[in-house]
Amino acid sequence: MSARNSEDSRRSQILAALEDQDTTVVIDDPLENSMILNMGPQHPATHGVLRLLIKLDGETVMAAVPELGYLHRGYEKIAESSTYHEFIPHTDRLDYLSPLSNNVAYVLAVEKLAGIEAPRRAQYIRVLVCEMARVASHLVAIGSMAMDVGALTVLLWTFREREKLLDIYDVLCGARFTTSYTRIGGLQQDWTPQCTAMLRQFLSEFDADVKEVEKLLQNNRIFIDRCENVGHLSREDAIAWGVTGPLLRAAGVPRDLRRDVPYLVYPEFDFKVITFTESDALARFYVRLAEMYESTGILRQALDALPEGPYNAFETKKVLPSKERTYTRMEELIHDFMLINLGIDPPIGEVYQAIESSKGELGFYLVSDGTGHPWRMKIRSPSTCNLSTLPIMLKGGMISDIVAVIGSMDPVMGEADK
Amino acid sequence: MNNRILEKLHALVPESIVASKEFRGELTITLTVDVIVRVCQFLKTDPELAFDMLIDCTAVDMYRPEARFEVVYHLYSLKNTRYLRLKVLVEEDQAVVPTLTGVWPAANWHERETFDMFGIRFAGHPDLRRLYMPEEFEYHPLRKDFPLMGIPDSLPLPRR
Numbered sequence: 001m002s003a004r005n006s007e008d009s010r011r012s013q014i015l016a017a018l019e020d021q022d023t024t025v026v027i028d029d030p031l032e033n034s035m036i037l038n039m040g041p042q043h044p045a046t047h048g049v050l051r052l053l054i055k056l057d058g059e060t061v062m063a064a065v066p067e068l069g070y071l072h073r074g075y076e077k078i079a080e081s082s083t084y085h086e087f088i089p090h091t092d093r094l095d096y097l098s099p100l101s102n103n104v105a106y107v108l109a110v111e112k113l114a115g116i117e118a119p120r121r122a123q124y125i126r127v128l129v130c131e132m133a134r135v136a137s138h139l140v141a142i143g144s145m146a147m148d149v150g151a152l153t154v155l156l157w158t159f160r161e162r163e164k165l166l167d168i169y170d171v172l173c174g175a176r177f178t179t180s181y182t183r184i185g186g187l188q189q190d191w192t193p194q195c196t197a198m199l200r201q202f203l204s205e206f207d208a209d210v211k212e213v214e215k216l217l218q219n220n221r222i223f224i225d226r227c228e229n230v231g232h233l234s235r236e237d238a239i240a241w242g243v244t245g246p247l248l249r250a251a252g253v254p255r256d257l258r259r260d261v262p263y264l265v266y267p268e269f270d271f272k273v274i275t276f277t278e279s280d281a282l283a284r285f286y287v288r289l290a291e292m293y294e295s296t297g298i299l300r301q302a303l304d305a306l307p308e309g310p311y312n313a314f315e316t317k318k319v320l321p322s323k324e325r326t327y328t329r330m331e332e333l334i335h336d337f338m339l340i341n342l343g344i345d346p347p348i349g350e351v352y353q354a355i356e357s358s359k360g361e362l363g364f365y366l367v368s369d370g371t372g373h374p375w376r377m378k379i380r381s382p383s384t385c386n387l388s389t390l391p392i393m394l395k396g397g398m399i400s401d402i403v404a405v406i407g408s409m410d411p412v413m414g415e416a417d418k
Numbered sequence: 419m420n421n422r423i424l425e426k427l428h429a430l431v432p433e434s435i436v437a438s439k440e441f442r443g444e445l446t447i448t449l450t451v452d453v454i455v456r457v458c459q460f461l462k463t464d465p466e467l468a469f470d471m472l473i474d475c476t477a478v479d480m481y482r483p484e485a486r487f488e489v490v491y492h493l494y495s496l497k498n499t500r501y502l503r504l505k506v507l508v509e510e511d512q513a514v515v516p517t518l519t520g521v522w523p524a525a526n527w528h529e530r531e532t533f534d535m536f537g538i539r540f541a542g543h544p545d546l547r548r549l550y551m552p553e554e555f556e557y558h559p560l561r562k563d564f565p566l567m568g569i570p571d572s573l574p575l576p577r578r
Contacts, residue, residue: 069550076535077559081566112442239496242472242524253496260499349441352474352492352501365492367478378476380492388527417550 034062037399041070045148045403048413050387054394054402061402064394066387071417079377083343084110084184085320087377092178094362094379094415097140098133100169101357102415103182108263109353109364110184114318114346121309122186123265128199128302129172129181130264130355131295135206136165137358137410138288138295145285145407146217149226157213164202171195184344185319186312196303206296214289227282231393231405235279241392242385245360246287247409251279257356268305269298281408288410318344343372352380359383359412383416419500420445423467430460436507446503448488451515454506458521461493461502469493469502472518475528477508477536481562486510487538491518508538517543535560 039052046052049070055063075094079087091106092099104126111118118126143158166176172195173179173188181188217223233243238251248255256273258266274290276283313319320339321332348370354363360382367376386409393405423445424438434457436448449457461469474492485507493502508515517540518525527549529540534548537558547553557564557572 069548069552072550074559077564077566115442237523239470240523242522242528255496261501350446350503351442352444352503354473361473363474363492365474365476365490376478378474378490380474384527384531385524388524 039402045406047144047406047411049417050406050411050413052390052402054399056399059398061394061397061399064391064402066390068384068387068413068417071413073418075379075418076377079374081373083340083372084346084374085339085343087374088182089178089180092180094381094418095137095357095359095383095412096177096414097412098137098358099177099179100129100133100173100181101137101355102362103180104130104264105353105355105357105362106364107182107184108355109351109366110344110346112353113349113351113366113368114184114344116185116313116315116318118186118313119310120265120307121191122311122313124302124306125187125191125311126182127264127266127269128191128299128306131298131302132165132168132199134295134358135292135299136162138292139165141288141358141407141410142213142285142292145281145404145410146223148403148407149223151217151220151223154213154216157209161202161206161209164198164205168195168198168202171198183312183320185315186310190311191306196306199299199303203296203300207293210289210292217285224282226400227285227404227408228280229278230281230397230401231408232278232280233389233393237389237392238279241389243360243389244385245356245358245382246284246291247360247386247389249273249275250283250287252277257354257361261354263353263355269301271295271298281404284408318346345370345372354380357382359410359415360386362415379415379418381415381418383411383413387411387416419498423447423461423502426460426464426467427457431457444501444503446505448505448507451506451508454491454504455516455518455521457504458491458493458518462521467495468497469495471496472522472524472528473501475518475525475532477532477538477560479536479560479562484509487513487536489515489532489538513538514541515539516541519543534558537561 035056037054037056039046039054041049041051051067053065054061075090078090088103091102094102139158139162143155146154169179170176173181233251235251235253238248252275254273254275259273271294274287276287316335321335325332326336346368348368350367352363352365354361362382363380365378366374369375394402420440427435431453434450434453436450438447461467471494473494476490478488478490480486480488487508489506489508491504506515515538517529529543530549532538533546534551535558540546
């Protein structure tokens, strides 16, 4: 009797203990929280070392914070310790997809400061070289944007065209990639008939090849769905945020420095400034595509109008003399020595010279104190200003739109981080 | 056109224009720190001048005892297709300049870069932190007293 009672009481105690236990289970609902995702500096689709911190609500981007500085090499500090000539190879590494336009931009700024003007032949060759760099850079932009949204073939086809341009650079400058072609007062070496032949060959094949690329993407439902109405940037925002280049022209603002603040011999060429009004990723793609055709038009006009003459200005205290004269004459040897070691001595002052590079307005602000190396050099890189609008463009979109937006903006971290 | 800009600015802030210079066709106007926001607002909204884009904002370390830093702004007018350079002289021990993010949002990242490289603070900036260097970096690299080769152990580098 007592055993049975104790068993009952023990069972009731156990039952009471079980019922008293708090057995509610708390499940953290992932759909109610937002997640911070790190699209880290090492990523196949961020066009370089760009770090993006994205706050996500499910698949929708609520906020994005870009973080730069992973390719910061301190070029502005280096410029303060090197002569004006010594800095030219550093400019190749800024926008490394179109190195020749960086060379031209820097040398134009130094020439403006020193008051030299390059001869006509050199200016025409610089135009040729700038437009070739623009075509090469847009080929990469189109190829990588299409690759990022899935069309892998386009990248290979545009790089095949780019290889022809790199071969021309090889013959012209001696290097495919880091060209360092321009010099203060002119160029490193002359444009040869072989380069003309190669460029005419390239131009004759270019239109047909790019038409094939266009045919792949023009009526492609997947490409249009991924790029249309994605990454919208209003016209007022674009102007207020200092955006330049294809992004600004896709927002409806016809600003092109080749037309508005002309440099080199651009007033003598006939070309259109391409604008669209939709200001989404697809519009920027079409702006770049049309700009390539305009650039090839300028290339044809420049090749036909290329004048004869010297390719270096004759300014003894500022322009490097040619090698034959340096090795055989005393005066030129002394000038060469002084220019290489101590640098040109521009007057005390400051200039800002910008060109329309393929990404936007690339400007050099030089402050000179009269000695052979600049006191301060600021590189106004278009990619930094374009990247500052990323939070606006990504807000409200999906994760998969991030890749299309960055591809349409085409930042190059070499110039964004300097 | 440069004369019109100077005329209008003289009418607006006659006692704050420290200097103006024209070199290689570019106009540079040096102002005092307190009027910079008002002048920029005027330059942006004036229908004739219409400087609606801020192209660049940077600083120069002149390394002199008075007015060590010069903060330089490059403005551009879409309507007149011309540039203008504005300069503000800043002392070393009181390196504070009012922010221009209210006038042009483009100033946001440019002022962050100037703070990162020179240590000039911008009063009223919504998010003043370093742009290129890591957050824990203690120095300001583009000052003239920062050595070219860097300061040892100032950056966390991976050990072998």
